[in-house]
Amino acid sequence: MTDAYIYDALRTPRGRGRPDGALHEVTSVALSAGVLNALNARNNLDGAPIEDVIWGNATQVGEQGGCLARSAVLLSDLDERIPGLSINRFCASGMEAVNLAANQIRAGAGAAYIAGGVEMMSRVAMGSDGAAIAVDPSLAMKTYFVPQGISADIIATRYGFTRDEADALAVESQKRAATAWREGRFDRSVVPVTDRNGLTILDRDDYLRPDTDMQTLAALKPAFREMGEQMPGFDKLAQMKYPELERIEHIHHAGNSSGIVDGAAAVLIGNRAFGEAHGLKPRARIRATAKVGTDPTIMLTGPVPVTEKILRDSGMQISDIDLFEVNEAFAAVVLRFQQAFGIDPSRVNVNGGAIAMGHPLGATGAIIIGTLLDELERTGKSIGLATLCVASGMGAATIIERV
Numbered sequence: 001m002t003d004a005y006i007y008d009a010l011r012t013p014r015g016r017g018r019p020d021g022a023l024h025e026v027t028s029v030a031l032s033a034g035v036l037n038a039l040n041a042r043n044n045l046d047g048a049p050i051e052d053v054i055w056g057n058a059t060q061v062g063e064q065g066g067c068l069a070r071s072a073v074l075l076s077d078l079d080e081r082i083p084g085l086s087i088n089r090f091c092a093s094g095m096e097a098v099n100l101a102a103n104q105i106r107a108g109a110g111a112a113y114i115a116g117g118v119e120m121m122s123r124v125a126m127g128s129d130g131a132a133i134a135v136d137p138s139l140a141m142k143t144y145f146v147p148q149g150i151s152a153d154i155i156a157t158r159y160g161f162t163r164d165e166a167d168a169l170a171v172e173s174q175k176r177a178a179t180a181w182r183e184g185r186f187d188r189s190v191v192p193v194t195d196r197n198g199l200t201i202l203d204r205d206d207y208l209r210p211d212t213d214m215q216t217l218a219a220l221k222p223a224f225r226e227m228g229e230q231m232p233g234f235d236k237l238a239q240m241k242y243p244e245l246e247r248i249e250h251i252h253h254a255g256n257s258s259g260i261v262d263g264a265a266a267v268l269i270g271n272r273a274f275g276e277a278h279g280l281k282p283r284a285r286i287r288a289t290a291k292v293g294t295d296p297t298i299m300l301t302g303p304v305p306v307t308e309k310i311l312r313d314s315g316m317q318i319s320d321i322d323l324f325e326v327n328e329a330f331a332a333v334v335l336r337f338q339q340a341f342g343i344d345p346s347r348v349n350v351n352g353g354a355i356a357m358g359h360p361l362g363a364t365g366a367i368i369i370g371t372l373l374d375e376l377e378r379t380g381k382s383i384g385l386a387t388l389c390v391a392s393g394m395g396a397a398t399i400i401e402r403v
Contacts, residue, residue: 002271004102005282006400009370010039011265012193014205014358017121022202023193023262024122028057028064031193031264032072032118038191039114039266040077048278051110053084054101056093056117057362058391060086061129064120064362072118088362091329092291092388092396093117094265095365099289099398101269112270117362120262126361133296133392144241144297146234148391149224149257151299152330153250154238158298159336163251166331167217170256170355172345173328177352178210185351185378189370207259207358222250223257241297256331261358265366284373284400287383288314294393300333302395303387304340310385310397318343321399322381325368327388328353337387350375364388369398376402 012035015023023031032055039045055069069084089096094117101113132139139145146154156166180186181204192203228235228248235248268280275282290310294302303326311318318341326337326348334353338345351371354364365388372384387397 004105014261014263017260033075036076054097090391111274116266116366118264119360119362155332177356180351220253225250258354259358263360296393300389306395325386
């Protein structure tokens with residue numbers, strides 16, 4: 001089987017996902033085309049045999065519908081003969097794009113791909129596509145569907161995580177992200193977003209709140225208590241699925257949950273011959289990929305079983321992994337991952353995560369792969385694992401090895 005290598009990884013800064021956010025004026029296709037152009041220019045891809053652009057986004061409606069991948073190719077400077085494929089695995093869409101590209105290369109279906117994703121959450125509201133699991137009563141009742149925030153609180157309740165533990169993780173995420181930006185750890189990967197006149201719109205993540213402390217977070221009310229305890233009573237529904245829980249402890253709020261933001265990311269993946277032919281040096285080899293389905297009610301525990309699967313499939317042990325990127329959808333997701341594998345928190349999300357910088361749904365999976373690669377190179381370490389929880393009960397993971 002042919003090896004698949006990462007040759008480059010870029011992302012935009014993440015802008016606050018609201019009407020007055022820095023990137024709100026930029027369309028999904030324009031942000032996508034911009035990051036494709038940056039990747040193209042930095043790697044001199046004109047004439048390169050790019051087999052496909054695989055692009056993830058979670059809310060495929062309106063301007064993010066209609067095969068956004070192909071639209072982005074046509075708006076960009078890439079050759080119009082390059083096709084485009086839009087995919088949706090909710091929060092893991094960007095990672096699944098990378099994994100799909102890598103596995104096609106490994107199978108011999110093309111020499112090079114561009115993979116990544118986008119989400120303009122200020123322009124296309126999360127959930128506006130009407131996912132059946134949330135709106136079709138026959139499916140929602142069968143799966144004991146509850147909103148993700150309730151799922152995160154169920155994790156905290158089942159596995160014994162306190163509000164203080166969740167808040168402490170959030171404070172640490174903010175500190176690490178601020179340090180990473182201050183020390184220039186993202187400089188290689190973040191490309192500024194500019195307008196049509198070349199003027200910079202945004203050149204750094206603007207969601208960060210570096211002054212966050214435990215006292216600040218303690219003042220925030222639990223975000224999901226009312227929807228859990230009052231009508232329609234999601235706590236009661238969850239207790240029908242998990243009768244062993246006497247009550248649901250609501251510990252999550254805006255400060256220890258991922259931020260709603262806009263952003264895009266792109267990864268250049270190819271075989272060894274592609275790099276040699278175009279004078280490109282591989283930065284990492286994609287060693288393994290995996291995805292799993294999990295309990296759709298608790299929904300967000302996927303990083304644990306998908307990590308077990310990817311390690312089993314690749315013949316590796318958790319001790320073989322030097323660094324971890326675990327998407328901070330909610331604090332309890334990361335706490336559960338660390339608990340399940342007994343991992344030192346100093347090896348997880350070294351440069352902060354989505355609690356501090358935000359979670360642009362379709363792009364995050366590609367973003368954390370790029371962040372992991374940068375950190376492996378910065379520290380001289382070898383092997384990293386990136387993983388995400390996924391809506392409706394799934395998990396995805398990628399293992400990369402620096403070369």
